[in-house]
Amino acid sequence: MSNKIITIGREFGSGGRELGRLIAEKLNYAYYDREIISEIAKRTSLSEKYVQHIAEHKPVIPFPIHTGRTFWAVIPDYGQEVQKEQHDIIREMASKSDCVIVGRGADYILRELKPFRLFVYSDIESKIQRCRENGSNDYENGESMTEKELRRRIEQINKGRADYYEFYTGQKWGEKSNYDLCINTANITDIAKLSEAVTKIC
Amino acid sequence: MSNKIITIGREFGSGGRELGRLIAEKLNYAYYDREIISEIAKRTSLSEKYVQHIAEHKPVIPFPIHTGRTFWAVIPDYGQEVQKEQHDIIREMASKSDCVIVGRGADYILRELKPFRLFVYSDIESKIQRCRENGSNDYENGESMTEKELRRRIEQINKGRADYYEFYTGQKWGEKSNYDLCINTANITDIAKLSEAVTKIC
Numbered sequence: 001m002s003n004k005i006i007t008i009g010r011e012f013g014s015g016g017r018e019l020g021r022l023i024a025e026k027l028n029y030a031y032y033d034r035e036i037i038s039e040i041a042k043r044t045s046l047s048e049k050y051v052q053h054i055a056e057h058k059p060v061i062p063f064p065i066h067t068g069r070t071f072w073a074v075i076p077d078y079g080q081e082v083q084k085e086q087h088d089i090i091r092e093m094a095s096k097s098d099c100v101i102v103g104r105g106a107d108y109i110l111r112e113l114k115p116f117r118l119f120v121y122s123d124i125e126s127k128i129q130r131c132r133e134n135g136s137n138d139y140e141n142g143e144s145m146t147e148k149e150l151r152r153r154i155e156q157i158n159k160g161r162a163d164y165y166e167f168y169t170g171q172k173w174g175e176k177s178n179y180d181l182c183i184n185t186a187n188i189t190d191i192a193k194l195s196e197a198v199t200k201i202c
Numbered sequence: 203m204s205n206k207i208i209t210i211g212r213e214f215g216s217g218g219r220e221l222g223r224l225i226a227e228k229l230n231y232a233y234y235d236r237e238i239i240s241e242i243a244k245r246t247s248l249s250e251k252y253v254q255h256i257a258e259h260k261p262v263i264p265f266p267i268h269t270g271r272t273f274w275a276v277i278p279d280y281g282q283e284v285q286k287e288q289h290d291i292i293r294e295m296a297s298k299s300d301c302v303i304v305g306r307g308a309d310y311i312l313r314e315l316k317p318f319r320l321f322v323y324s325d326i327e328s329k330i331q332r333c334r335e336n337g338s339n340d341y342e343n344g345e346s347m348t349e350k351e352l353r354r355r356i357e358q359i360n361k362g363r364a365d366y367y368e369f370y371t372g373q374k375w376g377e378k379s380n381y382d383l384c385i386n387t388a389n390i391t392d393i394a395k396l397s398e399a400v401t402k403i404c
Binding site for chain 1: 316318321323325376378379381382383384385386388389390395396398399400402403
Protein backbone atom coordinates (compact mmCIF):
# COMPACT_ATOMS: atom_id res chain seq x y z
CA MET A 1 0.00 0.00 0.00
CA SER A 2 1.31 3.45 -0.84
CA ASN A 3 1.78 6.17 1.73
CA LYS A 4 -1.03 8.53 2.61
CA ILE A 5 -0.18 12.03 1.52
CA ILE A 6 -1.97 15.24 2.41
CA THR A 7 -0.98 18.40 0.57
CA ILE A 8 -1.94 21.84 1.82
CA GLY A 9 -2.16 24.90 -0.37
CA ARG A 10 -2.82 27.98 1.71
CA GLU A 11 -3.25 31.69 1.41
CA PHE A 12 -0.76 33.54 3.56
CA GLY A 13 -2.52 34.59 6.77
CA SER A 14 -5.23 31.94 6.60
CA GLY A 15 -3.81 29.63 9.27
CA GLY A 16 -3.11 26.86 6.77
CA ARG A 17 0.31 26.07 8.17
CA GLU A 18 -1.02 25.70 11.71
CA LEU A 19 -3.84 23.52 10.43
CA GLY A 20 -1.34 21.35 8.56
CA ARG A 21 0.87 20.95 11.60
CA LEU A 22 -2.07 19.92 13.77
CA ILE A 23 -3.37 17.44 11.20
CA ALA A 24 0.08 15.84 10.98
CA GLU A 25 0.29 15.70 14.78
CA LYS A 26 -3.12 14.07 15.19
CA LEU A 27 -2.53 11.52 12.43
CA ASN A 28 1.08 10.97 13.45
CA TYR A 29 2.26 11.78 9.93
CA ALA A 30 5.55 13.41 9.00
CA TYR A 31 5.17 17.15 8.49
CA TYR A 32 7.09 19.07 5.84
CA ASP A 33 7.04 22.78 5.38
CA ARG A 34 10.19 24.87 5.75
CA GLU A 35 12.11 21.61 6.00
CA ILE A 36 11.93 21.50 2.22
CA ILE A 37 13.74 24.83 1.91
CA SER A 38 16.42 23.78 4.41
CA GLU A 39 17.01 20.55 2.52
CA ILE A 40 17.31 22.35 -0.83
CA ALA A 41 19.77 24.81 0.72
CA LYS A 42 21.83 21.92 2.04
CA ARG A 43 21.93 20.13 -1.30
CA THR A 44 22.64 23.20 -3.43
CA SER A 45 24.90 25.08 -0.99
CA LEU A 46 22.75 28.18 -1.48
CA SER A 47 21.51 30.17 1.51
CA GLU A 48 18.07 29.31 2.90
CA LYS A 49 16.90 32.85 2.35
CA TYR A 50 17.92 32.80 -1.30
CA VAL A 51 16.37 29.38 -1.84
CA GLN A 52 13.17 30.57 -0.21
CA HIS A 53 13.07 33.52 -2.57
CA ILE A 54 13.62 31.36 -5.64
CA ALA A 55 11.24 28.67 -4.46
CA GLU A 56 8.43 31.17 -4.00
CA HIS A 57 8.78 33.36 -7.06
CA LYS A 58 8.24 32.47 -10.64
CA PRO A 59 11.31 33.26 -12.70
CA VAL A 60 11.53 36.68 -14.21
CA ILE A 61 11.69 36.09 -17.92
CA PRO A 62 14.37 38.48 -19.19
CA PHE A 63 13.54 40.68 -22.12
CA PRO A 64 15.32 39.04 -25.04
CA ILE A 65 18.31 41.16 -25.90
CA HIS A 66 20.08 40.02 -29.03
CA THR A 67 23.68 40.26 -27.92
CA GLY A 68 24.64 36.69 -28.61
CA ARG A 69 24.56 33.64 -26.38
CA THR A 70 27.47 34.52 -24.14
CA PHE A 71 25.43 37.05 -22.24
CA TRP A 72 22.95 34.44 -21.06
CA ALA A 73 25.58 31.89 -20.23
CA VAL A 74 27.08 34.04 -17.48
CA ILE A 75 23.79 34.29 -15.52
CA PRO A 76 23.76 31.34 -13.14
CA ASP A 77 20.38 29.57 -13.42
CA TYR A 78 19.79 28.61 -9.80
CA GLY A 79 16.02 28.70 -10.44
CA GLN A 80 16.07 25.51 -12.41
CA GLU A 81 18.41 23.80 -9.96
CA VAL A 82 16.22 24.76 -7.00
CA GLN A 83 13.13 23.56 -8.85
CA LYS A 84 14.73 20.21 -9.63
CA GLU A 85 15.87 19.70 -6.02
CA GLN A 86 12.46 20.73 -4.71
CA HIS A 87 10.78 18.27 -7.03
CA ASP A 88 13.13 15.44 -5.99
CA ILE A 89 12.90 16.22 -2.28
CA ILE A 90 9.10 16.31 -2.30
CA ARG A 91 9.00 12.97 -4.09
CA GLU A 92 11.48 11.49 -1.62
CA MET A 93 9.42 12.72 1.33
CA ALA A 94 6.24 11.26 -0.15
CA SER A 95 7.92 7.90 -0.67
CA LYS A 96 9.34 7.72 2.86
CA SER A 97 6.18 7.69 5.01
CA ASP A 98 2.65 9.06 5.45
CA CYS A 99 3.03 12.84 5.42
CA VAL A 100 1.56 16.33 5.29
CA ILE A 101 3.31 18.67 2.85
CA VAL A 102 2.60 22.39 2.99
CA GLY A 103 2.85 24.52 -0.15
CA ARG A 104 5.47 24.20 -2.94
CA GLY A 105 2.93 22.91 -5.45
CA ALA A 106 3.18 19.46 -3.89
CA ASP A 107 -0.41 18.69 -4.90
CA TYR A 108 0.69 18.99 -8.52
CA ILE A 109 4.14 17.41 -8.20
CA LEU A 110 2.62 14.35 -6.52
CA ARG A 111 -0.58 14.21 -8.56
CA GLU A 112 0.00 10.66 -9.74
CA LEU A 113 0.08 9.48 -6.11
CA LYS A 114 -3.43 10.90 -5.57
CA PRO A 115 -2.76 12.96 -2.44
CA PHE A 116 -5.64 14.43 -0.44
CA ARG A 117 -5.47 18.06 -1.52
CA LEU A 118 -6.49 20.76 0.94
CA PHE A 119 -6.70 24.46 0.23
CA VAL A 120 -7.02 26.92 3.12
CA TYR A 121 -8.20 30.49 2.55
CA SER A 122 -9.95 33.38 4.23
CA ASP A 123 -10.93 36.98 3.64
CA ILE A 124 -8.37 39.77 3.89
CA GLU A 125 -9.67 41.13 7.20
CA SER A 126 -9.22 37.85 9.02
CA LYS A 127 -5.81 37.39 7.41
CA ILE A 128 -4.72 40.77 8.77
CA GLN A 129 -6.03 39.88 12.21
CA ARG A 130 -4.30 36.51 12.16
CA CYS A 131 -1.00 38.09 11.15
CA ARG A 132 -1.29 40.63 13.98
CA GLU A 133 -1.97 37.88 16.50
CA ASN A 134 0.61 35.37 15.33
CA GLY A 135 3.74 37.41 15.88
CA SER A 136 6.80 37.40 13.69
CA ASN A 137 6.97 33.73 12.78
CA ASP A 138 4.62 34.06 9.88
CA TYR A 139 5.32 37.58 8.67
CA GLU A 140 7.92 40.27 8.85
CA ASN A 141 7.40 43.01 11.38
CA GLY A 142 3.62 42.68 11.16
CA GLU A 143 3.05 44.52 14.38
CA SER A 144 4.96 47.59 13.39
CA MET A 145 3.26 47.81 9.99
CA THR A 146 0.28 50.02 9.41
CA GLU A 147 -2.97 48.31 8.44
CA LYS A 148 -2.46 49.44 4.85
CA GLU A 149 1.12 48.18 4.71
CA LEU A 150 0.20 44.82 6.20
CA ARG A 151 -2.72 44.43 3.80
CA ARG A 152 -0.46 45.20 0.86
CA ARG A 153 2.21 42.79 2.12
CA ILE A 154 -0.32 39.95 2.52
CA GLU A 155 -1.73 40.56 -0.94
CA GLN A 156 1.77 40.70 -2.39
CA ILE A 157 2.79 37.38 -0.83
CA ASN A 158 -0.38 35.70 -2.04
CA LYS A 159 0.05 37.15 -5.52
CA GLY A 160 3.57 35.65 -5.49
CA ARG A 161 2.23 32.24 -4.47
CA ALA A 162 -0.46 32.34 -7.14
CA ASP A 163 2.00 33.35 -9.87
CA TYR A 164 4.50 30.74 -8.78
CA TYR A 165 1.91 27.96 -8.66
CA GLU A 166 0.43 28.88 -11.99
CA PHE A 167 3.83 29.19 -13.66
CA TYR A 168 4.95 25.71 -12.62
CA THR A 169 1.67 23.80 -12.75
CA GLY A 170 -0.36 25.52 -15.46
CA GLN A 171 -3.26 25.37 -13.01
CA LYS A 172 -5.05 28.17 -11.23
CA TRP A 173 -4.00 28.48 -7.60
CA GLY A 174 -6.95 28.02 -5.24
CA GLU A 175 -9.33 26.93 -8.02
CA LYS A 176 -11.55 24.47 -6.16
CA SER A 177 -11.61 21.82 -8.86
CA ASN A 178 -7.90 21.22 -8.13
CA TYR A 179 -8.56 20.37 -4.47
CA ASP A 180 -10.54 17.84 -2.45
CA LEU A 181 -11.43 20.22 0.34
CA CYS A 182 -11.33 24.03 0.54
CA ILE A 183 -11.61 25.54 3.99
CA ASN A 184 -12.42 29.16 4.69
CA THR A 185 -10.95 29.97 8.10
CA ALA A 186 -12.50 33.46 8.32
CA ASN A 187 -15.18 32.38 10.78
CA ILE A 188 -13.27 29.57 12.45
CA THR A 189 -11.61 30.31 15.75
CA ASP A 190 -10.79 26.80 16.90
CA ILE A 191 -8.19 25.48 14.45
CA ALA A 192 -7.50 22.47 16.70
CA LYS A 193 -11.14 21.37 16.51
CA LEU A 194 -11.11 21.96 12.77
CA SER A 195 -7.98 19.85 12.35
CA GLU A 196 -9.63 17.01 14.28
CA ALA A 197 -12.60 17.06 11.89
CA VAL A 198 -10.40 17.26 8.80
CA THR A 199 -8.52 14.12 9.84
CA LYS A 200 -11.85 12.27 9.51
CA ILE A 201 -12.23 13.39 5.90
CA CYS A 202 -8.68 12.93 4.57
CA MET B 203 -29.35 32.57 20.95
CA SER B 204 -30.26 32.42 17.28
CA ASN B 205 -30.78 29.16 15.42
CA LYS B 206 -27.92 27.35 13.79
CA ILE B 207 -28.33 27.32 10.05
CA ILE B 208 -26.39 25.31 7.50
CA THR B 209 -26.90 26.13 3.83
CA ILE B 210 -25.81 23.78 1.09
CA GLY B 211 -25.10 24.84 -2.46
CA ARG B 212 -24.41 21.85 -4.64
CA GLU B 213 -23.64 20.92 -8.17
CA PHE B 214 -26.19 18.50 -9.57
CA GLY B 215 -24.75 14.99 -9.37
CA SER B 216 -22.26 15.76 -6.59
CA GLY B 217 -24.19 14.09 -3.76
CA GLY B 218 -24.81 17.39 -1.99
CA ARG B 219 -28.42 16.61 -1.21
CA GLU B 220 -27.56 13.27 0.38
CA LEU B 221 -24.79 14.93 2.38
CA GLY B 222 -27.21 17.62 3.57
CA ARG B 223 -29.80 15.06 4.63
CA LEU B 224 -27.23 13.08 6.60
CA ILE B 225 -25.84 16.19 8.30
CA ALA B 226 -29.37 17.20 9.35
CA GLU B 227 -30.04 13.69 10.63
CA LYS B 228 -26.86 13.53 12.69
CA LEU B 229 -27.33 16.99 14.18
CA ASN B 230 -31.07 16.51 14.60
CA TYR B 231 -31.74 19.67 12.61
CA ALA B 232 -34.76 20.30 10.40
CA TYR B 233 -34.02 19.57 6.75
CA TYR B 234 -35.45 21.61 3.91
CA ASP B 235 -35.03 20.87 0.26
CA ARG B 236 -38.02 20.11 -1.96
CA GLU B 237 -40.22 21.08 0.99
CA ILE B 238 -39.62 24.68 -0.07
CA ILE B 239 -41.09 24.06 -3.52
CA SER B 240 -44.13 22.26 -2.04
CA GLU B 241 -44.76 25.13 0.34
CA ILE B 242 -44.53 27.74 -2.42
CA ALA B 243 -46.93 25.69 -4.54
CA LYS B 244 -49.38 25.55 -1.65
CA ARG B 245 -49.21 29.28 -1.00
CA THR B 246 -49.42 30.37 -4.63
CA SER B 247 -51.79 27.67 -5.91
CA LEU B 248 -49.35 26.97 -8.73
CA SER B 249 -48.31 23.38 -9.56
CA GLU B 250 -45.13 22.06 -7.94
CA LYS B 251 -43.64 21.35 -11.33
CA TYR B 252 -44.23 24.90 -12.50
CA VAL B 253 -42.91 26.37 -9.25
CA GLN B 254 -39.83 24.17 -9.52
CA HIS B 255 -39.21 25.45 -13.03
CA ILE B 256 -39.57 29.09 -11.99
CA ALA B 257 -37.57 28.63 -8.81
CA GLU B 258 -34.65 27.17 -10.71
CA HIS B 259 -34.44 29.39 -13.77
CA LYS B 260 -33.56 33.01 -13.94
CA PRO B 261 -36.31 34.96 -15.67
CA VAL B 262 -36.08 35.32 -19.40
CA ILE B 263 -35.87 39.04 -20.00
CA PRO B 264 -38.20 39.71 -22.91
CA PHE B 265 -36.87 41.75 -25.79
CA PRO B 266 -38.43 45.17 -25.27
CA ILE B 267 -41.15 45.62 -27.87
CA HIS B 268 -42.61 49.11 -27.89
CA THR B 269 -46.29 48.32 -28.15
CA GLY B 270 -47.41 50.15 -25.05
CA ARG B 271 -47.86 48.98 -21.50
CA THR B 272 -50.94 46.86 -22.01
CA PHE B 273 -48.97 44.07 -23.64
CA TRP B 274 -46.83 43.49 -20.56
CA ALA B 275 -49.73 43.72 -18.17
CA VAL B 276 -51.39 40.59 -19.54
CA ILE B 277 -48.33 38.38 -18.89
CA PRO B 278 -48.77 37.06 -15.36
CA ASP B 279 -45.54 37.59 -13.44
CA TYR B 280 -45.42 34.41 -11.37
CA GLY B 281 -41.63 34.65 -11.23
CA GLN B 282 -41.69 37.54 -8.84
CA GLU B 283 -44.43 35.97 -6.73
CA VAL B 284 -42.52 32.70 -6.47
CA GLN B 285 -39.35 34.58 -5.55
CA LYS B 286 -41.11 36.50 -2.82
CA GLU B 287 -42.70 33.36 -1.35
CA GLN B 288 -39.40 31.49 -1.52
CA HIS B 289 -37.68 34.34 0.27
CA ASP B 290 -40.34 34.46 2.99
CA ILE B 291 -40.49 30.68 3.44
CA ILE B 292 -36.71 30.35 3.77
CA ARG B 293 -36.68 33.11 6.38
CA GLU B 294 -39.55 31.43 8.26
CA MET B 295 -37.74 28.09 8.24
CA ALA B 296 -34.56 29.69 9.54
CA SER B 297 -36.43 31.40 12.35
CA LYS B 298 -38.25 28.23 13.45
CA SER B 299 -35.38 25.95 14.50
CA ASP B 300 -31.84 24.81 13.74
CA CYS B 301 -31.89 23.66 10.13
CA VAL B 302 -30.14 22.54 6.96
CA ILE B 303 -31.39 24.25 3.80
CA VAL B 304 -30.40 22.87 0.41
CA GLY B 305 -30.11 25.18 -2.60
CA ARG B 306 -32.39 28.15 -3.47
CA GLY B 307 -29.70 30.71 -2.73
CA ALA B 308 -30.40 30.36 0.99
CA ASP B 309 -26.80 31.26 1.81
CA TYR B 310 -27.43 34.66 0.29
CA ILE B 311 -31.02 35.16 1.49
CA LEU B 312 -29.96 34.42 5.08
CA ARG B 313 -26.56 36.13 4.95
CA GLU B 314 -27.33 38.41 7.88
CA LEU B 315 -27.90 35.36 10.08
CA LYS B 316 -24.37 34.10 9.31
CA PRO B 317 -25.23 30.56 8.24
CA PHE B 318 -22.51 27.96 7.81
CA ARG B 319 -22.24 27.82 4.04
CA LEU B 320 -21.29 24.56 2.36
CA PHE B 321 -20.68 24.03 -1.34
CA VAL B 322 -20.51 20.50 -2.73
CA TYR B 323 -18.99 19.79 -6.12
CA SER B 324 -17.21 17.16 -8.15
CA ASP B 325 -15.87 16.48 -11.61
CA ILE B 326 -18.17 15.58 -14.46
CA GLU B 327 -17.16 11.90 -14.58
CA SER B 328 -18.10 11.26 -10.97
CA LYS B 329 -21.34 13.22 -11.44
CA ILE B 330 -22.27 10.96 -14.34
CA GLN B 331 -21.44 7.88 -12.28
CA ARG B 332 -23.45 9.14 -9.31
CA CYS B 333 -26.45 9.86 -11.51
CA ARG B 334 -26.28 6.37 -13.00
CA GLU B 335 -26.13 4.81 -9.55
CA ASN B 336 -28.76 6.94 -7.84
CA GLY B 337 -31.74 5.98 -9.96
CA SER B 338 -34.55 8.27 -10.97
CA ASN B 339 -34.92 10.36 -7.83
CA ASP B 340 -32.23 12.79 -8.79
CA TYR B 341 -32.52 12.87 -12.55
CA GLU B 342 -34.89 12.05 -15.33
CA ASN B 343 -34.40 8.74 -17.09
CA GLY B 344 -30.68 8.78 -16.40
CA GLU B 345 -30.30 5.12 -17.06
CA SER B 346 -31.81 5.23 -20.50
CA MET B 347 -29.72 8.23 -21.55
CA THR B 348 -26.52 7.84 -23.48
CA GLU B 349 -23.33 9.05 -21.78
CA LYS B 350 -23.34 12.10 -24.01
CA GLU B 351 -26.97 12.94 -23.26
CA LEU B 352 -26.52 12.51 -19.52
CA ARG B 353 -23.38 14.64 -19.56
CA ARG B 354 -25.21 17.38 -21.44
CA ARG B 355 -28.21 17.16 -19.09
CA ILE B 356 -25.99 17.49 -15.99
CA GLU B 357 -24.15 20.45 -17.47
CA GLN B 358 -27.44 22.05 -18.45
CA ILE B 359 -28.91 21.72 -14.95
CA ASN B 360 -25.76 23.14 -13.36
CA LYS B 361 -25.68 25.99 -15.86
CA GLY B 362 -29.27 26.74 -14.82
CA ARG B 363 -28.34 26.74 -11.15
CA ALA B 364 -25.37 29.02 -11.76
CA ASP B 365 -27.40 31.47 -13.83
CA TYR B 366 -30.23 31.50 -11.31
CA TYR B 367 -27.91 32.05 -8.35
CA GLU B 368 -25.98 34.78 -10.09
CA PHE B 369 -29.11 36.55 -11.28
CA TYR B 370 -30.62 36.76 -7.81
CA THR B 371 -27.52 37.22 -5.68
CA GLY B 372 -25.06 39.07 -7.90
CA GLN B 373 -22.47 36.55 -6.67
CA LYS B 374 -20.69 33.83 -8.56
CA TRP B 375 -22.14 30.39 -7.85
CA GLY B 376 -19.53 28.06 -6.34
CA GLU B 377 -16.93 30.83 -5.90
CA LYS B 378 -15.16 29.65 -2.75
CA SER B 379 -15.00 33.05 -1.06
CA ASN B 380 -18.80 32.86 -0.70
CA TYR B 381 -18.63 29.62 1.30
CA ASP B 382 -17.14 28.34 4.54
CA LEU B 383 -16.37 24.87 3.26
CA CYS B 384 -16.18 23.49 -0.29
CA ILE B 385 -16.18 19.73 -0.63
CA ASN B 386 -15.15 17.83 -3.72
CA THR B 387 -16.95 14.48 -3.62
CA ALA B 388 -15.14 13.04 -6.67
CA ASN B 389 -12.87 10.84 -4.58
CA ILE B 390 -15.19 10.32 -1.63
CA THR B 391 -17.13 7.11 -1.49
CA ASP B 392 -18.39 7.19 2.07
CA ILE B 393 -20.79 10.15 2.27
CA ALA B 394 -21.97 9.05 5.73
CA LYS B 395 -18.45 9.27 7.13
CA LEU B 396 -18.00 12.62 5.41
CA SER B 397 -21.22 13.96 6.92
CA GLU B 398 -20.06 12.89 10.37
CA ALA B 399 -16.84 14.89 9.95
CA VAL B 400 -18.63 17.92 8.55
CA THR B 401 -20.89 18.10 11.61
CA LYS B 402 -17.71 18.71 13.65
CA ILE B 403 -16.80 21.75 11.52
CA CYS B 404 -20.21 23.46 11.15
